[in-house]
Amino acid sequence: MLNRIDLRGGEPDPRHLLPRAQLDVSVAVERIRPIVAAVREHGYQAVREASERFDGIAPEVLRVPVEAIAAAEGALDPQVRAALLESISRARRVHDDQRRTDHTTHVVPGGTVTERWVPVDRVGLYVPGGLAVYPSTVVMNVVPAQAAGVRSLVVASPPQKENGGLPDARVLAACALLGVDEVYAVGGAQAVAMLAYGCAVDAAGSAHCVPVDMITGPGNIWVTAAKRLLRGVVGIDAEAGPTEIAILADDTADPAHVAADLISQAEHDPLAASVLVTPSVVLADAVDRELTRQVPATRHADRVGTALGGEQSGVVLVDDLAAGLRVVDAYAAEHLEIQTVDAREWAMRVRNAGAIFVGAYSPVSLGDYCAGSNHVLPTGGCARHSSGLSVQSFLRGIHLVEYTEAALREVAPYVVALSTAEDLPAHGQAVSARFPQDPS
Ligand SMILES: NC(=O)c1ccc[n+]([C@@H]2O[C@H](COP(=O)([O-])OP(=O)(O)OC[C@H]3O[C@@H](n4cnc5c(N)ncnc54)[C@H](O)[C@@H]3O)[C@@H](O)[C@H]2O)c1
Numbered sequence: 001m002l003n004r005i006d007l008r009g010g011e012p013d014p015r016h017l018l019p020r021a022q023l024d025v026s027v028a029v030e031r032i033r034p035i036v037a038a039v040r041e042h043g044y045q046a047v048r049e050a051s052e053r054f055d056g057i058a059p060e061v062l063r064v065p066v067e068a069i070a071a072a073e074g075a076l077d078p079q080v081r082a083a084l085l086e087s088i089s090r091a092r093r094v095h096d097d098q099r100r101t102d103h104t105t106h107v108v109p110g111g112t113v114t115e116r117w118v119p120v121d122r123v124g125l126y127v128p129g130g131l132a133v134y135p136s137t138v139v140m141n142v143v144p145a146q147a148a149g150v151r152s153l154v155v156a157s158p159p160q161k162e163n164g165g166l167p168d169a170r171v172l173a174a175c176a177l178l179g180v181d182e183v184y185a186v187g188g189a190q191a192v193a194m195l196a197y198g199c200a201v202d203a204a205g206s207a208h209c210v211p212v213d214m215i216t217g218p219g220n221i222w223v224t225a226a227k228r229l230l231r232g233v234v235g236i237d238a239e240a241g242p243t244e245i246a247i248l249a250d251d252t253a254d255p256a257h258v259a260a261d262l263i264s265q266a267e268h269d270p271l272a273a274s275v276l277v278t279p280s281v282v283l284a285d286a287v288d289r290e291l292t293r294q295v296p297a298t299r300h301a302d303r304v305g306t307a308l309g310g311e312q313s314g315v316v317l318v319d320d321l322a323a324g325l326r327v328v329d330a331y332a333a334e335h336l337e338i339q340t341v342d343a344r345e346w347a348m349r350v351r352n353a354g355a356i357f358v359g360a361y362s363p364v365s366l367g368d369y370c371a372g373s374n375h376v377l378p379t380g381g382c383a384r385h386s387s388g389l390s391v392q393s394f395l396r397g398i399h400l401v402e403y404t405e406a407a408l409r410e411v412a413p414y415v416v417a418l419s420t421a422e423d424l425p426a427h428g429q430a431v432s433a434r435f436p437q438d439p440s
């Protein structure tokens with residue numbers, strides 16, 4: 001069922017053997033560029049046109065009334081409420097622990113550098129709502145932003161025809177549980193553009209969205225492309241696009257569980273990637289049989305079949321786990337499961353992954369909802385350089401430089417020497433001007 005890539009008996013560069021999905025973010029950027037330009041120029045009208053085109057509904061009032069948010073919470077299924085509260089409480093425990101304190105380094109007597117951690121002022125949190133709806137992503141965005149101390153939080157999520165053009169009711173309820181009351185019924189690239197550029201008053205006079213400083217959150221290829229395009233206008237977190245799972249497994253892994261985990265992430269998106277890396281042909285064959293059995297029975301069989309059959313998914317056969325480790329490191333998956341003997345030891349050797357799920361009882365779905373970890377994670381190989389969403393994502397470190405007169409005098413010759421070396425003598429002059437009596 002899965003494409004098979006055989007790397008045994010050699011050491012070819014695995015980066016060329018595990019392609020990502022054919023529609024990549026750089027191609028998508030060109031397609032959404034006109035949407036972003038239109039929102040910048042025409043604001044509300046362009047947002048509505050794009051919503052009509054891509055979501056099939058364009059609410060007249062983009063900002064969700066606070067009464068609708070409260071009503072959604074009131075109508076929330078008790079089981080979903082309990083699950084969301086548990087998810088919030090576990091995520092809070094982890095993210096509260098990530099808070100940073102200011103730190104002062106005494107560089108020399110009289111000379112200090114203090115690092116102040118200052119939260120971003122206003123943040124736009126994207127919550128997907130196309131093929132699936134994501135109340136859990138409200139939790140994963142809002143909890144770290146609140147723990148960081150962000151003052152102004154706004155959520156954007158696509159309008160749903162089934163909810164009269166409002167975002168999904170469970171998404172709204174999750175916002176209510178977390179105390180977020182600024183929510184817009186906008187999705188896709190138009191939402192990212194609206195958050196970045198702001199949006200003037202709408203026909204009803206109430207959709208005034210003030211621009212944000214930063215946009216975080218996951219989304220499909222179009223959302224990810226818009227974040228890449230608008231990076232610089234606003235800050236963004238890592239590119240958290242179509243979901244990926246890689247599983248490094250040996251023949252101790254249960255093939256039914258491996259298959260279930262591959263399917264679980266493939267159900268997000270036809271562009272999702274599910275990759276098994278193993279030295280065991282026996283396991284690979286057994287997983288294939290399990291997929292043949294399980295896929296037709298799964299609710300989103302079509303989407304899952306497309307994702308698993310795409311060139312971005314497959315089984316990679318390797319000589320041994322050490323070779324498998326090199327493959328998963330080169331791939332840098334959003335999620336990496338390790339289902340091997342000594343799983344923790346292998347996990348500790350991994351260099352590149354958004355999050356690592358260790359052993360038979362830590363599947364990705366646990367992390368998606370209730371582990372306490374964050375599920376907004378880098379995709380497309382961005383795990384080589386970026387982290388998942390955390391408190392740190394919402395903080396800026398600002399250096400406070402404080403030198404006394406004596407400390408500046410002591411270092412002045414070095415500043416002058418370096419400014420001369422760079423042919424920027426005014427820099428040195430700005431220091432020596434403070435000590436006119438000193439020999440230069
Ligand atoms: N990496 C992560 O951390 C993470 C977490 C959760 C979900 N995800 C991913 O988020 C994505 C959610 O996707 P989704 O589609 O369900 O919701 P979404 O909200 O990301 O996308 C829906 C929006 O896409 C826009 N759109 C649809 N077709 C378009 C087109 N042809 N051109 C331009 N815009 C278009 C629409 O405006 C719509 O509102 C999935 O790919 C999932 O794998 C990633």
Ligand SMILES: N[C@H](CO)Cc1c[nH]c[nH+]1
Binds near residue numbers: 137243334375377
């Ligand atoms: N697996 C997704 C991250 O790629 C997160 C998620 C939310 N809901 C279900 N799954």
Ligand SMILES: [Zn+2]
Binds near residue numbers: 264
């Ligand atoms: Zn998931």
